[in-house]
Amino acid sequence: MAFHAAVITFPGSNCDRDMAVAIASICGGTVHRVWHGDATLPEGLDLIALPGGFSYGDYLRSGAMAARSPVMAAVAAKAARGVAVLGVCNGFQVLTEAGLLPGALLRNGGQRFVCRDVALTVGTTRSCFTGGYARDQRITVPVAHHDGNYYADTATLDQLEAEDRVAFRYAEPVNGSARQIAGVLNPAGNVLGMMPHPERMIEPAHGGSDGRVLFESVLHAVGVTA
Amino acid sequence: MKVRVHVSLKTGVLDPQGRAIHHALEGLGFAGIGDVRAGRLIELDLADDVPDAAIDDMCRKLLANPVMENYRIEKVG
Numbered sequence: 001m002a003f004h005a006a007v008i009t010f011p012g013s014n015c016d017r018d019m020a021v022a023i024a025s026i027c028g029g030t031v032h033r034v035w036h037g038d039a040t041l042p043e044g045l046d047l048i049a050l051p052g053g054f055s056y057g058d059y060l061r062s063g064a065m066a067a068r069s070p071v072m073a074a075v076a077a078k079a080a081r082g083v084a085v086l087g088v089c090n091g092f093q094v095l096t097e098a099g100l101l102p103g104a105l106l107r108n109g110g111q112r113f114v115c116r117d118v119a120l121t122v123g124t125t126r127s128c129f130t131g132g133y134a135r136d137q138r139i140t141v142p143v144a145h146h147d148g149n150y151y152a153d154t155a156t157l158d159q160l161e162a163e164d165r166v167a168f169r170y171a172e173p174v175n176g177s178a179r180q181i182a183g184v185l186n187p188a189g190n191v192l193g194m195m196p197h198p199e200r201m202i203e204p205a206h207g208g209s210d211g212r213v214l215f216e217s218v219l220h221a222v223g224v225t226a
Numbered sequence: 227m228k229v230r231v232h233v234s235l236k237t238g239v240l241d242p243q244g245r246a247i248h249h250a251l252e253g254l255g256f257a258g259i260g261d262v263r264a265g266r267l268i269e270l271d272l273a274d275d276v277p278d279a280a281i282d283d284m285c286r287k288l289l290a291n292p293v294m295e296n297y298r299i300e301k302v303g
Binding site for chain 1: 239240
């Protein structure tokens with residue numbers, strides 16, 4: 001069985017093509033491009049990706065409008081059935097606004113747009129996205145965001161840590177995120193939101209391939225070969 | 227009826243925008259500024275029979291993000 005993925009495009013998404021190319025080149029199979037207004041998703045999906053960008057011009061709050069678009073009900077339904085859902089950057093903001101992940105992404109603490117490669121540490125290997133990394137492994141992945149300052153109340157942060165749901169942490173100051181959190185998982189571990197862009201770090205020409213392991217991990221977890 | 231929804235960051239949530247405004251005001255020479263918090267004002271023109279519960283629902287489901295924001299509903303006639 002070949003790998004089946006969907007990449008959602010919202011009005012204002014701008015990393016959707018990069019995401020589709022990364023998935024196709026690493027996981028093979030079919031990558032469906034899905035418009036936000038579609039109320040249904042293809043059957044048999046192994047991965048749904050919400051890409052980076054500035055959906056709806058970041059009106060109201062980053063990700064707020066996209067989180068209420070027709071396709072998101074279908075994404076939530078698939079997530080509840082265990083399909084892997086990856087939200088990167090604006091996709092992470094959409095997942096928190098949709099209530100599929102806890103917390104919120106605030107304006108960067110330093111008030112500046114941050115666009116550079118950053119060092120991360122892998123927080124857990126117990127998810128379909130991080131199984132190919134080693135715990136505490138240091139990796140380099142680029143960020144490019146203005147609203148990446150992860151916020152949640154203390155009880156939620158404690159719970160995320162107690163349940164091993166912090167997928168990635170910044171290994172250096174980046175945006176003021178609570179407890180240096182760069183990516184979080186839902187309780188079942190099949191929904192990941194992260195501000196750094198793994199799809200931009202998948203081959204040496206990108207300056208490294210640390211992001212490649214994330215997609216290989218999903219492929220391995222699903223049990224199909226590229 | 228006209229309804230104003232005032233949205234503000236919860237106490238304790240860092241407000242970089244407010245901090246930047248604070249800094250700019252001081253740069254203009256204004257003194258005595260303790261703290262600046264920036265929020266959002268959303269004005270709605272609603273049919274008179276829209277119930278209060280629905281307005282509250284609008285705030286919780288879209289206009290404010292309860293994770294980080296508070297909201298206040300003001301009816302202005």
